[in-house]
Amino acid sequence: MNKWHRIKKTDLQKYVSRLAEKWEVWVPRRVDEKWEFGIYDGAQGLDLPESIIDVSLKNLFFPKRRAIATYDENSKWSMQPVDPEQRPRIVMGLHPCDAAGIEYMDRVFLQSEHKDVMYKKERERTVLVGMLCSEMGDGCHCTDRGLTPHSTSSMDVAFVSEGGWYYFKSLTDKGKRIMESKYLKETDESPTAKEWPAGKYASASPEEFMEMYDDSIWHELSDICLTCGICTYACPTCVCFLVTDEKFKGKGERVTVWDSCQLQSYSRMAGGQNTRKTPASRVRNRTLDKFAYSHLRYGRISCTGCGRCVMVCPLKRSFPQLGARLSERIREKKKKRTKVRAESKED
Amino acid sequence: MKALRKKIRELFEKGEVDAVLGYREDPASGEVKAAVFKKDETLDDMVFDGRCIQNLVNYLPTLVARYRKVGVVLKGCDGRSLVTQLVEHRINKSQIIALGVGCEGVEIDGKEAEKCYDCATHMSPIADHEFGEKGEKREPAFAGVEEIEKMSPVERWKFFADYFAKCERCYACRQICPSCYCEICIADQQEPKWIEPSAKLSANTMWHLIRAYHLAGRCADCGECERVCPQDIPLRLLNNALEEAVHEMFGVRPGTVPEEVPPLVVLNKDDPDRILEGKNE
Ligand code: SF4
Numbered sequence A: 001m002n003k004w005h006r007i008k009k010t011d012l013q014k015y016v017s018r019l020a021e022k023w024e025v026w027v028p029r030r031v032d033e034k035w036e037f038g039i040y041d042g043a044q045g046l047d048l049p050e051s052i053i054d055v056s057l058k059n060l061f062f063p064k065r066r067a068i069a070t071y072d073e074n075s076k077w078s079m080q081p082v083d084p085e086q087r088p089r090i091v092m093g094l095h096p097c098d099a100a101g102i103e104y105m106d107r108v109f110l111q112s113e114h115k116d117v118m119y120k121k122e123r124e125r126t127v128l129v130g131m132l133c134s135e136m137g138d139g140c141h142c143t144d145r146g147l148t149p150h151s152t153s154s155m156d157v158a159f160v161s162e163g164g165w166y167y168f169k170s171l172t173d174k175g176k177r178i179m180e181s182k183y184l185k186e187t188d189e190s191p192t193a194k195e196w197p198a199g200k201y202a203s204a205s206p207e208e209f210m211e212m213y214d215d216s217i218w219h220e221l222s223d224i225c226l227t228c229g230i231c232t233y234a235c236p237t238c239v240c241f242l243v244t245d246e247k248f249k250g251k252g253e254r255v256t257v258w259d260s261c262q263l264q265s266y267s268r269m270a271g272g273q274n275t276r277k278t279p280a281s282r283v284r285n286r287t288l289d290k291f292a293y294s295h296l297r298y299g300r301i302s303c304t305g306c307g308r309c310v311m312v313c314p315l316k317r318s319f320p321q322l323g324a325r326l327s328e329r330i331r332e333k334k335k336k337r338t339k340v341r342a343e344s345k346e347d
Numbered sequence B: 001m002k003a004l005r006k007k008i009r010e011l012f013e014k015g016e017v018d019a020v021l022g023y024r025e026d027p028a029s030g031e032v033k034a035a036v037f038k039k040d041e042t043l044d045d046m047v048f049d050g051r052c053i054q055n056l057v058n059y060l061p062t063l064v065a066r067y068r069k070v071g072v073v074l075k076g077c078d079g080r081s082l083v084t085q086l087v088e089h090r091i092n093k094s095q096i097i098a099l100g101v102g103c104e105g106v107e108i109d110g111k112e113a114e115k116c117y118d119c120a121t122h123m124s125p126i127a128d129h130e131f132g133e134k135g136e137k138r139e140p141a142f143a144g145v146e147e148i149e150k151m152s153p154v155e156r157w158k159f160f161a162d163y164f165a166k167c168e169r170c171y172a173c174r175q176i177c178p179s180c181y182c183e184i185c186i187a188d189q190q191e192p193k194w195i196e197p198s199a200k201l202s203a204n205t206m207w208h209l210i211r212a213y214h215l216a217g218r219c220a221d222c223g224e225c226e227r228v229c230p231q232d233i234p235l236r237l238l239n240n241a242l243e244e245a246v247h248e249m250f251g252v253r254p255g256t257v258p259e260e261v262p263p264l265v266v267l268n269k270d271d272p273d274r275i276l277e278g279k280n281e
């Protein structure tokens, strides 16, 4: 059992600066009013938000745009794979819902049939130093999605703020490597365990969600949705991409670019057919992908309850409320069915 | 508001509309959102005030496919928007009852929306029934465009490039725009790939310039694209600059005059540009 270590809050920046001599260190930074991850450079200081960071760190492992190969049309057989970045790095200050997002991406990109080499390298070079949340943000609903603000899945090191200290604990061998520092001192004390409020949104099971596939409710649920792509880009577990070539004067790159099932172009096929023509069918895809398909294919639902999709939605559509409404409909239907069954027994 | 509700009830009773598209205040959350009201449904939570920011015209094409006749509550800018849809034959006027309401401006995050400073008409230019103050028609000032025009080309490029670089290509701007309704948007075409799908400066710039051109003389300045952009890109600047250009050249302001056809979709044999004769002078 690894012991807790602690560091004075006032020493944290010194510790991180030391790490940054050898590692590429990523920390939350404020850019235009929003918190997002950026490379630590010392000049900006260090400030770690105690709850949700506006922009998820998906981009660090599965970038918006990623070149996977280059080619030159003037010379034959010139397709060259792009060498992934190898420099070891630390990502510090991510929260449990983001770590859970990485756990899900691992299942998709590493543990399924098709392995993603680029993703694998990004994961291998990274030590995840997760910060347990001290409070829940307004949109946070991790407790509805099988997590708590203190979940540690996927983290190599976990730390938590308490009083004038940060308490650190390494959880993997990878994590141990960054714990050797004069600033971090072993302690017998441990941070107080917290109780978290129970979830707010009742949720049905993946199997029950699947039964809603042909329900008419999707039209109601997609009524005002713009079917733009921003909720899926913001989501730590939306992993769809398209592959395309981008070239200039004969020299080209093969790239992967984020795609979104909410866009009408997503399901357009050769010949012009589109299997998800209506907004309802696209909203259904996203919803079931989060609550059912993910579970059936990768063994866990993919919503981690971070609430970012609501934060970014131009219409402030609430995805957790949508899930709850759907679950309610499932219950209504069930009740009706049991009633019918009971009545037919009486007959 | 009373008069509006009364009229709507009357329209329902006479069977002149099957549904009315308006704004509803959610009693629980206090949020104001677009809503479809039907006969025998309460109109008590229907509202019209500074919170009614959304342009409802974007929903009309779906609604007219579902209902025989639809009433729609319109601010001035939304009315302009409706005109653009009618002259492009996307919607047929015979299916619409336009309910124009005098608009005193709407608010975004507690501040008057910028588009309202440039409002060309507070009352819908097309209305079967009018409510409230009609207000004056006026020429928009487009102070933002003026600022840009003062900049040198290099400064201008820097100004826009900083914004374009941030675009996520989520297409919320396109999705909310009543005038962006191509079956297959140029940004989605793969062969030829006019615009690369990745969110990088060069491709984003293409996306924004092409979108702006496609809306020249058609954008009603409802401001919705700018409002919904999650990256706060000042999209109105582009549209407004082109609105000004079209106004200068053809004397037309989109949507302000019912039945006025957008100048860039008409063929006119007196066009000073001789391109139609194969001479590009
Ligand atoms: S959703 Fe939970 S884990 Fe994520 S930031 Fe909020 S409290 Fe922390």
Ligand code: SF4
Residues within 6 Å of the ligand: A224, A225, A226, A227, A228, A229, A230, A231, A232, A262, A312, A313, A314, A315, A316, A317, B172
């Ligand atoms: S961000 Fe909002 S409007 Fe856009 S697709 Fe998602 S839920 Fe719909």
Ligand code: SF4
Residues within 6 Å of the ligand: A231, A234, A235, A236, A237, A290, A302, A303, A304, A305, A306, A307, A308, A309, A310, A319
């Ligand atoms: S669906 Fe929404 S709340 Fe769930 S993980 Fe994605 S962004 Fe977060």
Ligand code: SF4
Residues within 6 Å of the ligand: B166, B167, B168, B169, B170, B171, B172, B173, B174, B228, B229, B230, B231, B232, B233, B235
């Ligand atoms: S809404 Fe904003 S971020 Fe999204 S595509 Fe349009 S300009 Fe880009």
Ligand code: SF4
Residues within 6 Å of the ligand: B081, B173, B176, B177, B178, B179, B180, B215, B218, B219, B220, B221, B222, B223, B224, B225, B226, B239
């Ligand atoms: S371009 Fe923007 S302002 Fe113009 S009509 Fe479309 S959404 Fe409205």
